[in-house]
Amino acid sequence: MARSSSSHSIAFAGDGIASRAMALALAQMGWASTIIAPKSKTLMGGIQLAPNGWAALNKLGLDQLGMGDDLQPHAIPLAMMRLLSLSTGNSLVHIPLNDRANRSPYTSMTRQGLAATLKAAAQKTKKVTWQTGIITAVSCQNNRATMTFKDGQTEVVDWLIGGDGIDGVCRRYVAADDHAAPQAYSRKAFRLVLPAKDCPHNLTARASNVWLGDGGHFVHYPIATGDVNLVAVMPKAADLDDLARLVSQHPQGDFLVDYVTQHRDQINQQPLYALPQLDAMQRQRVLVIGDAAHPMPPHLAQGAGQTLIDAASLMATLSDMNINPGDDLQPAFTRWAGERNRQTRAIRLNAERAGKIFGLDGPLAQLRNLGLATIGGRVLTKQLEEIWSA
Ligand SMILES: Cc1cc2nc3c(=O)[nH]c(=O)nc-3n(C[C@H](O)[C@H](O)[C@H](O)COP(=O)(O)OP(=O)(O)OC[C@H]3O[C@@H](n4cnc5c(N)ncnc54)[C@H](O)[C@@H]3O)c2cc1C
Numbered sequence: 001m002a003r004s005s006s007s008h009s010i011a012f013a014g015d016g017i018a019s020r021a022m023a024l025a026l027a028q029m030g031w032a033s034t035i036i037a038p039k040s041k042t043l044m045g046g047i048q049l050a051p052n053g054w055a056a057l058n059k060l061g062l063d064q065l066g067m068g069d070d071l072q073p074h075a076i077p078l079a080m081m082r083l084l085s086l087s088t089g090n091s092l093v094h095i096p097l098n099d100r101a102n103r104s105p106y107t108s109m110t111r112q113g114l115a116a117t118l119k120a121a122a123q124k125t126k127k128v129t130w131q132t133g134i135i136t137a138v139s140c141q142n143n144r145a146t147m148t149f150k151d152g153q154t155e156v157v158d159w160l161i162g163g164d165g166i167d168g169v170c171r172r173y174v175a176a177d178d179h180a181a182p183q184a185y186s187r188k189a190f191r192l193v194l195p196a197k198d199c200p201h202n203l204t205a206r207a208s209n210v211w212l213g214d215g216g217h218f219v220h221y222p223i224a225t226g227d228v229n230l231v232a233v234m235p236k237a238a239d240l241d242d243l244a245r246l247v248s249q250h251p252q253g254d255f256l257v258d259y260v261t262q263h264r265d266q267i268n269q270q271p272l273y274a275l276p277q278l279d280a281m282q283r284q285r286v287l288v289i290g291d292a293a294h295p296m297p298p299h300l301a302q303g304a305g306q307t308l309i310d311a312a313s314l315m316a317t318l319s320d321m322n323i324n325p326g327d328d329l330q331p332a333f334t335r336w337a338g339e340r341n342r343q344t345r346a347i348r349l350n351a352e353r354a355g356k357i358f359g360l361d362g363p364l365a366q367l368r369n370l371g372l373a374t375i376g377g378r379v380l381t382k383q384l385e386e387i388w389s390a
Pocket residue numbers: 013014015016017018019036037038046047048049053133134135136163164165166167168169189191231270289290291292296298301302303304305306307
């Protein structure tokens with residue numbers, strides 16, 4: 001049974017950062033939309049937000065909504081990014097942050113703070129509504145998109161924007177991948193949130209600290225919930241004992257091993273899927289955004305930033321093409337999707353390359369460290385600056 005149908009209706013599948021930012025962007029340009037997702041949960045931990053992510057956020061118009069400062073309590077400026085060797089403790093690469101225009105602002109950001117602020121801003125426009133539901137299938141007929149829900153009902157909209165993540169139905173539809181094959185992955189992430197008050201002082205330093213080991217690495221930085229966010233990336237087969245072995249090489253290894261041992265059930269383990277880049281981000285009346293469109297390996301800390309850029313760049317496209325509410329969105333979506341697919345492809349390749357380098361083991365890991373301490377560090381810095389200033 002069809003639930004509803006209205007003209008120029010836009011629905012989002014998923015209620016993550018991508019959908020909230022894009023719904024806000026469309027609302028700022030005059031379009032109403034509905035975000036459809038299962039009941040949202042409080043998000044754990046934080047991310048790093050680089051200057052390009054902040055530039056995109058500024059374009060979403062929080063200032064105009066009187067919310068210009070609302071993100072600040074959720075952000076902590078990070079003074080430097082450094083890559084260090086776990087085996088020697090040597091600093092291999094050192095990038096001062098916030099000292100040049102293309103390195104500033106660089107902050108940590110709580111996931112929940114970012115998501116909640118985007119939601120509050122979208123609510124303030126009065127153009128975004130939320131609906132609870134799980135979409136199980138998507139199809140298009142007669143220039144409209146049909147969503148089928150878990151309860152068997154269907155709903156038809158003019159446009160369906162899939163911000164439903166790497167495993168969502170929208171990505172599969174756009175990729176014309178009807179059979180959900182098991183996804184390949186070779187590495188996984190362990191995510192920990194440690195109370196800063198219990199941590200030794202140097203674990204709380206306002207820096208992005210990337211510790212490179214043998215076959216695995218981890219990064220830690222403080223977040224505004226009063227915690228230290230620690231993410232370790234290791235081979236797929238690694239377990240919590242392997243994690244404890246990796247962190248034991250840190251100068252505060254005893255503390256970290258105790259923490260891992262005592263909080264085993266609070267450590268989140270997440271496969272890092274190696275999903276192919278989509279040929280196109282649009283199929284008929286379904287578009288994909290965020291991780292559904294361009295899942296990023298986390299090694300250059302760009303995934304969420306790129307979802308914000310999706311939203312800001314669509315605003316720019318609508319404005320450049322002078323497309324206003326009531327106009328056909330097709331030309332803007334087609335141009336935007338093509339441009340974003342090209343832009344994110346390059347960043348994703350760089351992130352994959354960084355992941356391979358960070359994951360080296362044995363003698364290759366020693367060669368990596370030598371390379372980073374010499375010419376490689378300069379190459380990485382230049383690459384990051386290019387991404388951050390784009
Ligand atoms: C370990 C790790 C570290 C990271 N670190 C950083 C970092 O430092 N900096 C950075 O910028 N990025 C980072 N990222 C990337 C970042 O987390 C993601 O890019 C970002 O969260 C993607 O947001 P999204 O809204 O596209 O997807 P998600 O957050 O996955 O949201 C998907 C939404 O879709 C909903 N959904 C799914 N299926 C359905 C369905 N069938 N029907 C309806 N709704 C559905 C879900 O409930 C959810 O609301 C990291 C990622 C990982 C894994």
